[in-house]
Amino acid sequence: MTLIEMGQRAKEAARFLNTAGTFRKNDALFAMADALVTRADLILAANEADIAVARENGMSESMLDRLTLTSERICAIADGVRAVAALPDPVGETLGEVRRPNGLRIAKRRVPLGVIGVIYEARPNVTADVAALCLKSSNACILRGGKEAISSNRAMAQVMAQALEEVGFPAGTVQLVEDTSRETATEMMRLNGYIDVLIPRGGAGLIQSVVQNATVPVIETGTGNCHIYVDAECDPDMAVDIVINAKTSRPSVCNAAESLLIHKNAPVAFYEKMRTAFIQKKVEVRGCPVICDLWNEAIPATEADFDTEFLDYMISVKTVNNIDEAIDHINAHGTGHSECIVTENYTNAEHFLDCVDAAAVYVNASTRFTDGNEFGFGAEIGISTQKMHARGPMGLQELTTFKYIIRGNGQVR
Amino acid sequence: MTLIEMGQRAKEAARFLNTAGTFRKNDALFAMADALVTRADLILAANEADIAVARENGMSESMLDRLTLTSERICAIADGVRAVAALPDPVGETLGEVRRPNGLRIAKRRVPLGVIGVIYEARPNVTADVAALCLKSSNACILRGGKEAISSNRAMAQVMAQALEEVGFPAGTVQLVEDTSRETATEMMRLNGYIDVLIPRGGAGLIQSVVQNATVPVIETGTGNCHIYVDAECDPDMAVDIVINAKTSRPSVCNAAESLLIHKNAPVAFYEKMRTAFIQKKVEVRGCPVICDLWNEAIPATEADFDTEFLDYMISVKTVNNIDEAIDHINAHGTGHSECIVTENYTNAEHFLDCVDAAAVYVNASTRFTDGNEFGFGAEIGISTQKMHARGPMGLQELTTFKYIIRGNGQVR
Numbered sequence: 001m002t003l004i005e006m007g008q009r010a011k012e013a014a015r016f017l018n019t020a021g022t023f024r025k026n027d028a029l030f031a032m033a034d035a036l037v038t039r040a041d042l043i044l045a046a047n048e049a050d051i052a053v054a055r056e057n058g059m060s061e062s063m064l065d066r067l068t069l070t071s072e073r074i075c076a077i078a079d080g081v082r083a084v085a086a087l088p089d090p091v092g093e094t095l096g097e098v099r100r101p102n103g104l105r106i107a108k109r110r111v112p113l114g115v116i117g118v119i120y121e122a123r124p125n126v127t128a129d130v131a132a133l134c135l136k137s138s139n140a141c142i143l144r145g146g147k148e149a150i151s152s153n154r155a156m157a158q159v160m161a162q163a164l165e166e167v168g169f170p171a172g173t174v175q176l177v178e179d180t181s182r183e184t185a186t187e188m189m190r191l192n193g194y195i196d197v198l199i200p201r202g203g204a205g206l207i208q209s210v211v212q213n214a215t216v217p218v219i220e221t222g223t224g225n226c227h228i229y230v231d232a233e234c235d236p237d238m239a240v241d242i243v244i245n246a247k248t249s250r251p252s253v254c255n256a257a258e259s260l261l262i263h264k265n266a267p268v269a270f271y272e273k274m275r276t277a278f279i280q281k282k283v284e285v286r287g288c289p290v291i292c293d294l295w296n297e298a299i300p301a302t303e304a305d306f307d308t309e310f311l312d313y314m315i316s317v318k319t320v321n322n323i324d325e326a327i328d329h330i331n332a333h334g335t336g337h338s339e340c341i342v343t344e345n346y347t348n349a350e351h352f353l354d355c356v357d358a359a360a361v362y363v364n365a366s367t368r369f370t371d372g373n374e375f376g377f378g379a380e381i382g383i384s385t386q387k388m389h390a391r392g393p394m395g396l397q398e399l400t401t402f403k404y405i406i407r408g409n410g411q412v413r
Numbered sequence: 414m415t416l417i418e419m420g421q422r423a424k425e426a427a428r429f430l431n432t433a434g435t436f437r438k439n440d441a442l443f444a445m446a447d448a449l450v451t452r453a454d455l456i457l458a459a460n461e462a463d464i465a466v467a468r469e470n471g472m473s474e475s476m477l478d479r480l481t482l483t484s485e486r487i488c489a490i491a492d493g494v495r496a497v498a499a500l501p502d503p504v505g506e507t508l509g510e511v512r513r514p515n516g517l518r519i520a521k522r523r524v525p526l527g528v529i530g531v532i533y534e535a536r537p538n539v540t541a542d543v544a545a546l547c548l549k550s551s552n553a554c555i556l557r558g559g560k561e562a563i564s565s566n567r568a569m570a571q572v573m574a575q576a577l578e579e580v581g582f583p584a585g586t587v588q589l590v591e592d593t594s595r596e597t598a599t600e601m602m603r604l605n606g607y608i609d610v611l612i613p614r615g616g617a618g619l620i621q622s623v624v625q626n627a628t629v630p631v632i633e634t635g636t637g638n639c640h641i642y643v644d645a646e647c648d649p650d651m652a653v654d655i656v657i658n659a660k661t662s663r664p665s666v667c668n669a670a671e672s673l674l675i676h677k678n679a680p681v682a683f684y685e686k687m688r689t690a691f692i693q694k695k696v697e698v699r700g701c702p703v704i705c706d707l708w709n710e711a712i713p714a715t716e717a718d719f720d721t722e723f724l725d726y727m728i729s730v731k732t733v734n735n736i737d738e739a740i741d742h743i744n745a746h747g748t749g750h751s752e753c754i755v756t757e758n759y760t761n762a763e764h765f766l767d768c769v770d771a772a773a774v775y776v777n778a779s780t781r782f783t784d785g786n787e788f789g790f791g792a793e794i795g796i797s798t799q800k801m802h803a804r805g806p807m808g809l810q811e812l813t814t815f816k817y818i819i820r821g822n823g824q825v826r
Contacts, residue, residue, distance in 0.1 A: 365821025408778025
């Protein structure tokens, strides 16, 4: 099937989903979840084929782990789909209505986006997660996963499609692009008229490729060069806890801290405890000259280190003369994801919140909280780092748009 | 100055504007408005130069009229700027705050987009309108008008920039791209890292060029292939009034109707009165075979006529067998702008509102109301026909985004 044909099927499905209603959508989600579990053997066999190829190609153990499915993981994926069914339906809500002086009543109604394209990398669980979120928000989806997971994705998509067909949902509801070539991905990025929004999920390379090539509207996600700024007046223990949590609780994720800015007059106790904690947690420090003088195990930072998302036990560290130097540094080097100040000073806290330009700006809490579940959205399809449409964790509401509903009785202008 | 340098200046200005506050922004808007009036001579002289060139190049009278400024028109433009000052400031509003179980307080705060690029065509008033809307919403703007209006635009931009400088606003607040070459426009469409959102205002050619070339996020505006569907049960007089108003009150605008769909069993009185009204108003009908049989002055419609935004005293007309045929036709041929049903049938009205996929869906009112002023927004920067971020008339709120403000007391994950 060509991408255009898939696009046409998706548009048809989107029309169906638009008015399918919450009960039917939830039934479909439960059917999908049950099918994933009852046909786990098929999916596991396909996954084994992916794993075999990946091992042959010398995939790293951590990547292999991400690619691997087990019965338990499939049950967890199915539970995730059921959890999406339990979330409130975002579609159909009236976001406000006014009566104009001429008697027209103008309402703003939340409606689905239509057809959502998602391009992602090696994790097969994304296939079910995204399908569930799109279905619950009445969007058809066209999924294009990485070639490393193609057998697993194909098996999961097939299982879900059959379950959807059995409950009367159209074939275009959830579709997988089976051709994982770069050309097909580029074609998908230019499928204007069929794809309403394209969401890339993956590393900086994928995001950049989509931004450069896409002609359909895109929501950029995920790259996080997140900073913690430790102010002069602060609780040293709290500051160390937050930095260590943000850096080391899960270094490979986008809301992990990558850079630490310290006021030159921050408490001596903070400098000492922070140093000890980094050594203990085996975090490699790339420091500015002041830090390298203070902590002789630190490696001198290059300019590029301050723009690097290490995604590892490494952190760039720099002292600043005042809060504005910290804010300017963050606005220049950050990726608009999550930024934090640790301070006891009211004015500085508010100033930081006002002036830092990012999706999530924190006072005295770890950047690791930038996450759909932690924000109370129940689930997320990604974390937007652009300003248009959605910013920060994107839940079901971010997969919707609105239309104006205007009721008149013959008004002309 | 290069576009990159303009981008840097705009980013600096955006940081200033972010915290400038309503009073200072309003002062700046009044200063801009006053300067436009007191220095009208300079602007009028520049406009005369544009007009002279345009006449030489054989510009049509209607286009010349759009290009022409007079003292009265400059006063009206200045009044428009003052009206923007009087609108509520959208920036800084808290859109909700929750307390999470771990004690984190997560608020959603409305903030400016940052730097807005606008590419537009021959109307010089756009220069002041857009500058005012961007400033009020705390956004810096980079404007690129058409070459036909370059002298007028340059004069207006210069007058506004000087007024802004006098009240202490940075030079990057309002900037005009003086090079009107296509290459520079393309470069502007790819100014990632400097332009947060690009809004093209103009004809279908401009919009398509931006969609194809831009790598910065874009809000598509303006193309409107708007339909009126006249249902079987309807008030014939109301239907004729709405069609005539939507088609002829201002045929050159995007919310004008371009296509009429009629239920085959619509009242005979409607068919007769509609025909008479079209003849009276000199509207050329491009009809389907049924219509051409009924109205022998009608010209047979080609398939392309149903996808054409005539922007003139022309309309495509087609009979349909039922409401779903009308809805399918609209969803296939519409541009997602404004669509209307004229009906007295409750179920059909709601069905049309539910199923038509467009920014504004009307029952029993003219599509001409899709407009920022008519919607009560006070002003508009354009009418979005895409689904991401903004849909329909875009006022000040649509020129903002939000950020999450998270207040903790040491939370880690």
